[in-house]
Amino acid sequence: MKFYMHTYGCQMNVADSSEMGRHLKAKGLVETENPDEASVFLVNTCTVRQHAEDRAFSEIGRLRRWKARRPGRKVVVTGCAAERTKEYLEDRFPFLDLAFVTIMRGCNYSCTYCIVPYVRGREIYHSVEQILSETRARAAEGAREITLLGQTVNSYRYGTARFADLLKAVAEVEGVKRIRFMSPHPYYMSDRVIETMAAVPEVCESLHLPVQSGSNTILKQMMRNYTREQYVSIIGKFREVMPDATLSTDIIVGFPGETDRDFRETLTLIEQTQFDWGFIFKYSPREGTPAASLESLPQELVEERHQECLALIDRFAQEKRSKMVGTMQDVLVEADNIGRTRTNYRVYITGTVAPGEEVRVRITSAQRATLEGVIEDGNIDFENFREEDKSACANRG
Ligand code: SF4
CATH class of the missing domain: 2.40.50 (OB fold (Dihydrolipoamide Acetyltransferase, E2P))
Structure with a gap:
């Protein structure tokens, strides 16, 4: 399935769009630059300038016809204008599919390649009641699957409630048959979260857990706050309690300073973990991030590593997929x-x-x-x- 994204406004919104795009790609969607090819049209709105908000709203109005041209198309509106004017949007554009439920904003991490913490600030959590009322509204509109969204979604906390409590509460909402979430951070993938995933039937048997690298040296330089061994141990626990679940990941190759040995460690992690699928990104510097000041690896080398990593992850993905035939x-x-x-x-x-x-x-x-x-x-x-x-x-x- 293809998605097209139109972003209005500031650098914050551009950063959010690229993060959202990453999440969608992690779900298997493919980005297109041609809206006619797309099944999902995302409008990331901005409320800072009236002009940007007006332009976004007139684009949303035109999307009624885009949506009607092919059954099953979805229009998703996000961003600050969407939050500020939610009721107005729902009244004026009843064809909108507001599918995701955002549970938090910002990120307390400082991964050295990522712009999000600089533009979005520290984590702010929505209240449990706010999340449940949004979930109820989506379910009442017919949504059967709810995806909880946050930059490090499983670090959620509100009062005494933690992410595991939220999973249970969302599962209680009438009409909700499936729950997914993205993107969890390995550091917060506690035993309690894993056990809750296994115990709550509405939580889908699938985990997308970005690892980024198999080398402890690179993980440290990325400031990811976990080691390869800790990641492997989390996966071990997850597979123990959910043996039929799928596991996928994100990997960045060609991070500045990545040696051949570091890269080989990423390959051995893929072999050891045998992900069901994965998304391999070529490192590219993001202005304003600490890693952007480091010397980049030669582009041909990054390309070579990308191809090698892709081939390996695809080999396992194909093997796993073929076992699905007949089920x-x-x-x-x-x-x-x-x-x-x-x-x-x-x-x-x-x-x-x-x-x-x-x-x-x-x-x-x-x-x-x-x-x-x-x-x-x-x-x-x-x-x-x-x-x-x-x-x-x-x-x-
Ligand atoms: S956890 Fe790291 S990669 Fe994810 S949003 Fe936060 S800083 Fe960026």
């Missing part, structure tokens, strides 16, 4: 016959399905990143099924 999956339809399994695989479904429907699908092909499947009509052939699917089907009579 039965609950797929929540998002748009254009495309939906998502609970484990966050995208599936192209043959047949007629409407966005918002959840259908039982047999996976027929895993040649590409988007799996293919058919809606199961009840004549279930048990051959090649995983054990839990056999018993689930048998129990359903």
Whole structure:
């Protein structure tokens, strides 16, 4: 699925857009510069200057026709003008899909390559009640899947409530069938969060946990505040309690000073962890960040490492995907016959399905990143099924 993003206003908004783009890519969406190709249109608004707000609102008005041209298209409006004028927007533009629930702003970290803390400031958390009332509103509009958003989403705290408490509370909201969140930080991936993920059925069996590098030297220079060993131990706990869940990550290659040995350590981490998929980014300096003053590696070397890393992560991704063929999956339809399994695989479904429907699908092909499947009509052939699917089907009579 492709998304197009239009950003209004200041550098803060540009930084937020690039962060949001990263999250969307981590969900498997592909950015396009052509709105006609897109299924999701994001407008990141700005309230600082009236002119920018007016331009954003008139663009949103024009998007009614863009949305109507293809079923399942989504228009998502974010940013400070969207927050300030939420009710006005909902009244004036009833076709908007405000899908994500932001639970916090800012970031208390200072990763040396990242501009977010400089432009967004320290963490500010929304109250539990505010988050629940937004979740209720989304569920009442028909949203079945809620994605909780924050730069380090699992560092959430409000009064005595922590992120694990919030997961439980959101799961209680009527109509919510699936909960996802992005992006968690390894430091806050506590046993309690992991155990809550496993215990709350609404929380999807999928974790996207950015690692960025497999080298402790580079992790330290990035100021990520965890070691490779700590990351591996978190993953061990996660897989112990959620053995069927998928695990994905973000990796930056070519960070200034990354030696061949550092890079090899990232490759061995991929081999050791066997991510279900991952997003590999080439380091590029961001003006105003500490890392931008460091000497960059030669571009050809960064390119070479990027290709090597991609090839390795794709090899594991392909192996994992191919094991999906023949299994039965609950797929929540998002748009254009495309939906998502609970484990966050995208599936192209043959047949007629409407966005918002959840259908039982047999996976027929895993040649590409988007799996293919058919809606199961009840004549279930048990051959090649995983054990839990056999018993689930048998129990359903
Ligand atoms: S945790 Fe690091 S990478 Fe993520 S937003 Fe904060 S500073 Fe940026």
